[in-house]
Amino acid sequence: MKKNVVILGSTGSIGKQALEVIGWHRGSLRVFGLAAYRNIELLEEQVRAFDVPYAAVGEEAAAKVLQERLKDVRTTCLVGEAGLLELVRHPEADLVLVAVSGTAGLRPTLEAISQRKPVALANKETLVAGGSLVMKAALANGVPVIPVDSEHSAIHQCLNNENRNDVAKLIITGSGGPFREASFEELQKVTPEAALRHPTWQMGTKITIDSATLMNKGLEVIEARWLFEVDYDRIEVIIHPQSIVHSLVAYKDGAVLAQLGWPDMRVPIQYALFYPERRSNNLKQLDLASVRSLTFEKPDLKRFPCLRLAYEAGKIGGTMPAVMNAANEIAVFSFLKGEIPFMSISAVIAECMELHIPQTGEPDLDGILAADRWSREQAKKVIKDRHGG
Numbered sequence: 286m287k288k289n290v291v292i293l294g295s296t297g298s299i300g301k302q303a304l305e306v307i308g309w310h311r312g313s314l315r316v317f318g319l320a321a322y323r324n325i326e327l328l329e330e331q332v333r334a335f336d337v338p339y340a341a342v343g344e345e346a347a348a349k350v351l352q353e354r355l356k357d358v359r360t361t362c363l364v365g366e367a368g369l370l371e372l373v374r375h376p377e378a379d380l381v382l383v384a385v386s387g388t389a390g391l392r393p394t395l396e397a398i399s400q401r402k403p404v405a406l407a408n409k410e411t412l413v414a415g416g417s418l419v420m421k422a423a424l425a426n427g428v429p430v431i432p433v434d435s436e437h438s439a440i441h442q443c444l445n446n447e448n449r450n451d452v453a454k455l456i457i458t459g460s461g462g463p464f465r466e467a468s469f470e471e472l473q474k475v476t477p478e479a480a481l482r483h484p485t486w487q488m489g490t491k492i493t494i495d496s497a498t499l500m501n502k503g504l505e506v507i508e509a510r511w512l513f514e515v516d517y518d519r520i521e522v523i524i525h526p527q528s529i530v531h532s533l534v535a536y537k538d539g540a541v542l543a544q545l546g547w548p549d550m551r552v553p554i555q556y557a558l559f560y561p562e563r564r565s566n567n568l569k570q571l572d573l574a575s576v577r578s579l580t581f582e583k584p585d586l587k588r589f590p591c592l593r594l595a596y597e598a599g600k601i602g603g604t605m606p607a608v609m610n611a612a613n614e615i616a617v618f619s620f621l622k623g624e625i626p627f628m629s630i631s632a633v634i635a636e637c638m639e640l641h642i643p644q645t646g647e648p649d650l651d652g653i654l655a656a657d658r659w660s661r662e663q664a665k666k667v668i669k670d671r672h673g674g
């Protein structure tokens with residue numbers, strides 16, 4: 286029996302690579318549904334290439350165009366968030382890969398879990414904003430949430446068959462981004478073009494900027510806290526420019542397990558699509574002699590305050606991570622539009638966090654979404670009033 290896979294965000298960097306992986310394993314995996322926001326051209330191509338029964342897009346007008354273009358095939362076109370929810374709850378869907386960007390992933394992830402569908406989760410913002418809600422629902426429904434992020438996939442592999450009580454700490458690696466060695470003065474002059482040039486990974490624009498500010502590591506720390514139930518004091522970030530060691534787990538006896546490989550997202554994507562099986566592929570095998578040296582250094586929280594802000598938001602908990610995440614999204618897109626300087630991204634987030642009175646404890650979905658909306662409005666106001674946007 287083939288596994289029916291639904292991909293939310295199929296036209297993005299992760300979505301396209303997931304389809305490539307599925308293309309290698311057509312005997313075992315079938316693309317059952319695809320969702321994008323507005324890239325109808327690519328979505329149509331993907332639907333035709335994989336003979337996909339369901340496709341969803343962000344808006345009504347786009348859905349009409351897509352339906353018209355696909356009238357010679359029997360694909361059903363769905364629209365908006367309701368379309369995403371219909372896709373993931375379809376009784377024939379076996380696995381949902383959540384690879385949309387931003388908080389748009391939260392509701393579909395919860396819906397998939399409530400329908401007892403295993404989730405392969407690339408969208409880290411879902412766990413940052415609603416980690417407690419998602420993991421509680423997963424536990425209650427007995428549904429696995431399999432990480433796609435390379436660092437969390439590495440930790441997932443290093444935890445396999447080990448006793449969770451024996452874990453001393455999680456060590457998340459990061460390349461340090463394109464400005465690892467930049468001075469404070471240089472960071473103030475960073476342009477969007479320079480920030481979009483990542484040294485080791487090819488990714489969507491939002492995550493590429495997050496990698497340059499180190500917010501990506503911050504989001505990953507919060508993601509790890511929820512996926513693996515380890516508190517923030519036992520989650521460490523280490524800069525590793527070669528991106529060969531994808532992350533590590535230190536155990537109480539002093540042993541440290543790591544997962545290594547060339548930086549290629551198709552490896553963790555394939556792992557998540559087949560978990561707990563491993564499958565062969567033709568990807569380049571790691572050759573340590575050609576790598577020669579692996580280096581590690583501590584992150585500099587003064588030059589990269591976003592990482593510090595993420596730890597702070599995570600430790601405060603409640604609605605604060607959702608506020609930090611939403612303010613970051615607004616600030617990143619404002620930077621990309623040339624409205625604010627690179628170093629203002631962290632300043633905007635910090636201001637929104639200061640202004641927020643967090644709902645503590647475990648907020649419900651409405652509470653999280655309200656905090657997310659509040660923060661977006663606040664960030665726009667802060668940008669307009671104080672950062673020249």
Ligand SMILES: NC(=O)c1ccc[n+]([C@@H]2O[C@H](COP(=O)([O-])OP(=O)(O)OC[C@H]3O[C@@H](n4cnc5c(N)ncnc54)[C@H](OP(=O)(O)O)[C@@H]3O)[C@@H](O)[C@H]2O)c1
Nearest residue numbers: 294296297298299321322323324385386389407408488489
């Ligand atoms: N790229 C990586 O290597 C990587 C690694 C680890 C984790 N992640 C995480 O994976 C997620 C996706 O990253 P990415 O780099 O693949 O992003 P991306 O290239 O920007 O792609 C985003 C995808 O989501 C779709 N989308 C956005 N909003 C949507 C909505 N409201 N409804 C339906 N579809 C929507 C986009 O559709 P359109 O194309 O039509 O706009 C596109 O298909 C992010 O959360 C990121 O942090 C990415």
